[in-house]
Amino acid sequence: MKLAAAITDLEQLKGHPAVARLLAWNPSAVVGVKFDRDEMSISVDGSNIREACALLRDDAKCDFTFLSDITCVDWYPAEPRFEVVYHLLSIAKKERVRLKVRLDSASPTVESLTALWPGANYFEREVFDLFGIRFTGHPYLRRLLMPEDWEGHPLRKDYPVEGYR
Amino acid sequence: MAHLTPTPVLEPGQDRTMILNMGPQHPSTHGVLRVLLEIDGETVVRIMPDIGFLHTGIEKTCEAKFYQQVVPLTDRIDYLCPMTNNLCYVLAVEKLLGLEIPAKAQWMRVLMNELTRMNSHLVWLGTHALDIGAMTVFLYCFREREEILKIFEMISGQRMMTSYFRVGGIALEPPLGFFERVREFSGRFPSKVDEYENLLTGNPIWMMRTKGVARMTAEDAISLGASGPTLRGSGVDFDLRRDMPYSGYENFKFEVPVSQEGDVFARYMCRVRELRESNKIVRQALDGMPEGPIKADAPGIVLPDREKMKTQMEALIYHFKIITEGFAVPAGEVYQAVESPRGEMGYYIVSDGTAKPYRVHMRAACLANLQTLPKMCEGGLIADVVAAIGSIDIVLGEIDR
Numbered sequence: 019m020k021l022a023a024a025i026t027d028l029e030q031l032k033g034h035p036a037v038a039r040l041l042a043w044n045p046s047a048v049v050g051v052k053f054d055r056d057e058m059s060i061s062v063d064g065s066n067i068r069e070a071c072a073l074l075r076d077d078a079k080c081d082f083t084f085l086s087d088i089t090c091v092d093w094y095p096a097e098p099r100f101e102v103v104y105h106l107l108s109i110a111k112k113e114r115v116r117l118k119v120r121l122d123s124a125s126p127t128v129e130s131l132t133a134l135w136p137g138a139n140y141f142e143r144e145v146f147d148l149f150g151i152r153f154t155g156h157p158y159l160r161r162l163l164m165p166e167d168w169e170g171h172p173l174r175k176d177y178p179v180e181g182y183r
Numbered sequence: 184m185a186h187l188t189p190t191p192v193l194e195p196g197q198d199r200t201m202i203l204n205m206g207p208q209h210p211s212t213h214g215v216l217r218v219l220l221e222i223d224g225e226t227v228v229r230i231m232p233d234i235g236f237l238h239t240g241i242e243k244t245c246e247a248k249f250y251q252q253v254v255p256l257t258d259r260i261d262y263l264c265p266m267t268n269n270l271c272y273v274l275a276v277e278k279l280l281g282l283e284i285p286a287k288a289q290w291m292r293v294l295m296n297e298l299t300r301m302n303s304h305l306v307w308l309g310t311h312a313l314d315i316g317a318m319t320v321f322l323y324c325f326r327e328r329e330e331i332l333k334i335f336e337m338i339s340g341q342r343m344m345t346s347y348f349r350v351g352g353i354a355l356e357p358p359l360g361f362f363e364r365v366r367e368f369s370g371r372f373p374s375k376v377d378e379y380e381n382l383l384t385g386n387p388i389w390m391m392r393t394k395g396v397a398r399m400t401a402e403d404a405i406s407l408g409a410s411g412p413t414l415r416g417s418g419v420d421f422d423l424r425r426d427m428p429y430s431g432y433e434n435f436k437f438e439v440p441v442s443q444e445g446d447v448f449a450r451y452m453c454r455v456r457e458l459r460e461s462n463k464i465v466r467q468a469l470d471g472m473p474e475g476p477i478k479a480d481a482p483g484i485v486l487p488d489r490e491k492m493k494t495q496m497e498a499l500i501y502h503f504k505i506i507t508e509g510f511a512v513p514a515g516e517v518y519q520a521v522e523s524p525r526g527e528m529g530y531y532i533v534s535d536g537t538a539k540p541y542r543v544h545m546r547a548a549c550l551a552n553l554q555t556l557p558k559m560c561e562g563g564l565i566a567d568v569v570a571a572i573g574s575i576d577i578v579l580g581e582i583d584r
Contacts (some may be wrong), residue, residue, distance in 0.1 A: 021280075021281040021513060024515070054515055054516075055278055055279070055281075055515060055517055057516075057517060057518065059516070083405055084405055084408070085408055086408070086518075086520070086527060086529060086546060087518070087529055087531065087544075087546040089531055089544040089546075091533055091541070091542045092542075103531065105518050105529070105531070105546070107527075109405070109419065109421050112426045112427055114518065114520075116516075116518065135406050135407075135408065136406055136407055136554070137406060137407040137408030137409075137551055137554055138408075139554060140550055140551065140553070140554055141408075141550075141551075144550075148242075161235075162234065162235060163234065163235040163238040163583055163584075164235065164238065165235070172240060172243055173242060173243055177243075179243060179244070179246070179247045
């Protein structure tokens with residue numbers, strides 16, 4: 019099986035319900051789209067992530083009611099350095115979509131989704147703990163896995179695998 | 184491990200509540216879960232799980248390994264369902280590579296996955312009943328689990344950390360007598376489930392301890408990210424094996440058990456019925472097992488057979504190259520989810536085109552399921568906390584990673 023090339027052209031992908039909904043709301047919120055290996059990724063401007071998720075959750079055509087996962091990728095030393103990745107699932111439509119937000123290293127801050135999905139709580143705390151991303155509006159943003167007095171964020175690329183000794 | 188210094192939320196002049204620490208050594212917390220309870224007499228006012236005691240940084244370790252070296256690490260995430268984790272990881276890497284897997288390997292994966300599900304559910308049933316006070320079931324469950332572990336040992340050489348799946352297929356042909364042994368086991372398994380059900384399902388003490396306890400509505404379950412039997416126990420009919428099939432699950436016929444009540448008993452019934460459904464899938468896999476190769480035809484990715492290495496130079500070269508330099512994976516990202524015994528197990532893998540993954544993230548079903556605990560327990564009794572923890576079937580290895 020040969021891999022099909024990824025589609026990144028917005029014109030070809032605007033038929034996708036999630037892309038169409040976001041474009042209808044605010045075309046400048048959609049920074050980029052990618053359809054690769056049967057998976058849809060939408061890059062969203064950082065300041066719009068909460069509204070974008072609320073739209074995709076409440077729109078009947080999208081119906082992404084389930085937040086599967088939140089995680090982060092560190093593209094050190096590139097800027098903007100961090101990429102927070104959201105995976106949404108539609109239980110009724112049996113579809114997934116991936117939303118991505120790029121954040122620079124100077125102030126890696128993004129709005130929390132806990133108001134939409136209380137289940138975002140632990141995912142965001144984990145990302146805060148391991149990457150140092152701040153989620154504004156989170157009710158209890160403290161370390162989840164590492165000890166409270168730990169220094170640094172272990173999953174950042176400039177943190178050595180064997181730790182500091 | 185955030186709550187090193189818990190501060191009770193007390194209104195001034197109102198000192199009715201106290202803080203009770205449960206775990207991380209408490210036997211009903213299944214490993215190292217610590218729970219802080221704020222109680223008013225016997226009633227739970229607030230509950231805060233505290234996790235991280237088993238954090239080993241597996242996600243960070245993965246970034247320093249070749250793709251094929253990550254497989255044994257995935258066993259150790261959820262040590263009760265190693266094959267499910269193996270499967271999820273290799274499916275994700277195969278999706279990145281665009282590899283086609285032969286039918287026999289797919290069916291073997293389904294067969295082993297369902298045995299793993301039975302293994303995991305048996306441990307859950309035994310320990311859950313033990314927590315609530317039914318000792319006998321534990322011994323019965325571990326009797327059958329022992330046989331499953333022997334089957335694992337037969338096929339992979341390991342009882343628990345099997346690492347049997349490989350990127351591109353499975354590690355070895357099943358040994359002689361393997362299918363007969365599985366068939367014999369699955370033939371008598373339904374009568375054993377009857378035995379457990381005789382002890383528990385109609386038992387008045389069991390019903391009093393579980394019915395109407397730790398309720399959760401479907402809306403709460405979805406908004407808290409619950410999945411697997413924790414979600415289906417609240418009446419949401421969703422199973423990734425049936426609804427978003429992977430690894431050839433579309434070829435199998437099985438029911439997805441759903442209960443409407445959303446209490447501990449509903450989740451118990453879901454899992455017990457899943458035991459029977461898994462056994463059905465095992466029978467179908469045994470009956471329809473296709474013939475053919477067990478590894479994909481991808482010389483630079485799949486290790487060559489030992490026999491070929493002794494006679495063919497190319498095979499020896501490929502072996503040397505895979506072991507010493509790994510294999511490059513085209514750049515991209517995938518999210519692959521499978522239905523683990525506990526819910527949606529997902530692997531998000533980012534490749535930058537080299538032989539080592541740029542980022543591996545595991546979506547742990549238990550981590551999300553654990554968040555439902557306050558919803559279930561607040562306002563209930565302390566004794567029901569134990570029943571609630573048992574009913575969401577947590578494995579701390581997966582939560583903490």
